[in-house]
Amino acid sequence: MKGEFTPKIVGFLCNWCSYAGADLAGTSKLKMPPSVSSIRVMCSGRVDPVLVATAFLRGADGVLVAGCHPGDCHYEKGNYYARRRFAILKKVMETLGLESERLRLSWVSASEGPRFQEVITEFTEKIKKLGPNPVKEKTSL
Amino acid sequence: MSAPKSTTTGLKKRENAILDLLKKGLERKCFDTVLIPVKVPAGDSYVWVLAQDNSLLDDASPLPPVMPVHGAKAISSVMRRGKGRKRIATVMRPCEISATIELSKLGQVELDNVFLISIDCPGVLPLSDYLENPKKGGDAFEKVFKQWGNGSVRPICQVCHRFSMPTGASDIHIGMLEAGERDIFIISNSPKGEAILKELDISPKKEIGSWKDKVKEITEERKNKRKNLQEELKPGVVGLDRLLDTFSKCINCHNCMRVCPVCYCRQCYFDSDKLKHPYEDYLFRAEMSGGLRFLPDTLLFHLGRMAHMSLSCVSCGSCEDACPLKIPVSQIFGLVADETQKLFDYIPGRKTDEPVPMATYKEEELKEVED
Numbered sequence: 001m002k003g004e005f006t007p008k009i010v011g012f013l014c015n016w017c018s019y020a021g022a023d024l025a026g027t028s029k030l031k032m033p034p035s036v037s038s039i040r041v042m043c044s045g046r047v048d049p050v051l052v053a054t055a056f057l058r059g060a061d062g063v064l065v066a067g068c069h070p071g072d073c074h075y076e077k078g079n080y081y082a083r084r085r086f087a088i089l090k091k092v093m094e095t096l097g098l099e100s101e102r103l104r105l106s107w108v109s110a111s112e113g114p115r116f117q118e119v120i121t122e123f124t125e126k127i128k129k130l131g132p133n134p135v136k137e138k139t140s141l
Numbered sequence: 142m143s144a145p146k147s148t149t150t151g152l153k154k155r156e157n158a159i160l161d162l163l164k165k166g167l168e169r170k171c172f173d174t175v176l177i178p179v180k181v182p183a184g185d186s187y188v189w190v191l192a193q194d195n196s197l198l199d200d201a202s203p204l205p206p207v208m209p210v211h212g213a214k215a216i217s218s219v220m221r222r223g224k225g226r227k228r229i230a231t232v233m234r235p236c237e238i239s240a241t242i243e244l245s246k247l248g249q250v251e252l253d254n255v256f257l258i259s260i261d262c263p264g265v266l267p268l269s270d271y272l273e274n275p276k277k278g279g280d281a282f283e284k285v286f287k288q289w290g291n292g293s294v295r296p297i298c299q300v301c302h303r304f305s306m307p308t309g310a311s312d313i314h315i316g317m318l319e320a321g322e323r324d325i326f327i328i329s330n331s332p333k334g335e336a337i338l339k340e341l342d343i344s345p346k347k348e349i350g351s352w353k354d355k356v357k358e359i360t361e362e363r364k365n366k367r368k369n370l371q372e373e374l375k376p377g378v379v380g381l382d383r384l385l386d387t388f389s390k391c392i393n394c395h396n397c398m399r400v401c402p403v404c405y406c407r408q409c410y411f412d413s414d415k416l417k418h419p420y421e422d423y424l425f426r427a428e429m430s431g432g433l434r435f436l437p438d439t440l441l442f443h444l445g446r447m448a449h450m451s452l453s454c455v456s457c458g459s460c461e462d463a464c465p466l467k468i469p470v471s472q473i474f475g476l477v478a479d480e481t482q483k484l485f486d487y488i489p490g491r492k493t494d495e496p497v498p499m500a501t502y503k504e505e506e507l508k509e510v511e512d
Contacts, residue, residue, distance in 0.1 A: 048410075049445070049448035049449070050410060050441070050444075050445040050448065050449070053441055053444045053445055053448065054441060057438075057440060057441050057444070058426070059429065059430070070504060071504070077502065080502035080503075080504065081499070081502055083502070083506075083507050083510065083511070084485075084498060084499060084502055084507070085448075085499065086510055087484060087507045087510045088448055088451070088452065088481050088484065088498075088499075089444075089448045090510055091477075091480050091481050091484055092444060092447045092448050092451065092477050092480075092481060093444075094480075095379075095476060095477045095480045095481075096378070096379055096380075096384055096444075096473075096477065097379035097380040097381070097383070097384070098380075098381055098384070099381075104512050105510055105511055105512060106511065106512050107511065119512075122512075123512075134381055135381065136429065136430055137430055137431070138381070138385060138430060139427075139430055139431060139432035139433060139434055140385050140389050140434045140439075141385070141433075141434060141437065141438065141439065141440050141441070
């Protein structure tokens with residue numbers, strides 16, 4: 001609909017779980033808002049905080065990092081590291097008064113199509129309430 | 142005495158006592174060389190020198206008024222291509238020792254053949270203040286030493302609560318508070334330190350209660366001061382607009398990163414081609430927001446550094462000293478670092494066998510960041 005704000009969300013999805021989960025949600029024809037641009041990474045542990053910060057500072061309204069559930073990582077412990085990195089960036093942004101609620105970390109397994117649908121729907125709704133990312137209007141980044 | 146005319150001050154007396162210790166160590170071959178700040182011949186700054194013979198030590202200054210190069214940076218440069226067999230003893234300020242420990246965890250320094258001697262530190266003068274008039278700076282530092290930190294040391298030093306190492310990771314600690322006019326407390330912090338003191342026929346002082354109490358007292362005082370400084374800082378830097386204003390002066394020289402002792406990457410992501418984008422990309426970004434600052438990605442650089450390195454930040458203040466635009470980088474870093482370090486109950490440089498938080502994990506933790 002014209003005039004309505006559709007958030008742009010960048011999703012870093014791990015190859016083994018969340019990307020497959022997203023795929024399953026798609027092939028199952030589950031209805032989701034068309035808000036996510038997904039980037040497939042080999043492991044959520046590969047998602048350097050700088051990548052998340054880059055997406056945020058380039059105007060993504062939300063950034064999602066999704067990986068295998070703790071204990072289920074294809075590389076055994078990548079998602080544990082991912083969680084630490086994510087927590088650090090979130091804390092940095094929170095301390096500096098940047099909208100850290102625009103970041104989300106979720107675990108979605110390859111068989112959880114409906115879970116992926118739920119995560120996307122929920123996150124999109126939340127971002128809709130927050131409105132567009134204010135960095136979009138800033139020229140001095 | 143190298144300068145017979147000058148009267149020996151309280152500070153110089155203590156420095157000489159430390160140098161005597163080092164000279165004795167060299168003579169008795171407890172170690173082969175000493176890494177220590179030495180006044181440059183022109184007399185207007187200090188540099189780290191790997192001093193092999195005793196005569197060089199005459200011009201050395203274990204407690205110089207400024208910190209042009211961070212000690213951890215110096216020692217990691219010695220070991221950039223790996224360690225060797227010769228043993229180095231080095232006298233450093235607590236923030237330098239802590240950063241050295243961090244670097245050892247990050248594989249940049251090997252501590253096997255290094256003796257770390259920490260020292261009570263009253264702070265250092267801002268480099269730019271000192272360089273304006275080194276003679277005056279030297280006098281100002283005498284006062285700083287007497288009053289144990291005052292308004293002339295760097296803002297981050299004024300609120301430093303880790304200015305001593307009562308239980309630190311150094312091998313030997315030199316206590317100076319409450320040590321009397323000409324004395325120093327020599328305290329062994331490790332078995333390695335104990336062994337050296339034995340070889341030097343020095344029995345560690347037992348009656349250090351007064352020193353410990355004083356350290357504790359100042360630590361508490363500084364912790365409060367640090368909180369207050371951060372509260373004063375916040376209104377100016379917190380929030381997207383404030384933060385952009387703060388860093389809008391930044392000229393992207395990356396000095397803060399280059400002088401940072403714990404920023405150890407040999408190729409920084411922010412200097413790499415990864416951040417050199419195609420023409421169209423920049424024009425697209427300009428179009429999206431109505432304009433684009435050049436050089437771009439300033440905030441990304443600072444946020445990225447905080448996300449990467451704040452856990453190992455020892456609040457040494459080198460970044461702020463090196464900033465030509467006088468952005469309070471180390472105060473902002475300190476504010477963020479206190480929070481990120483709290484997440485993992487981590488104190489950089491506290492122990493040698495404690496991994497940096499980014500290199501480890503717990504299975505059950507941080508549930509609050511998951512959704």
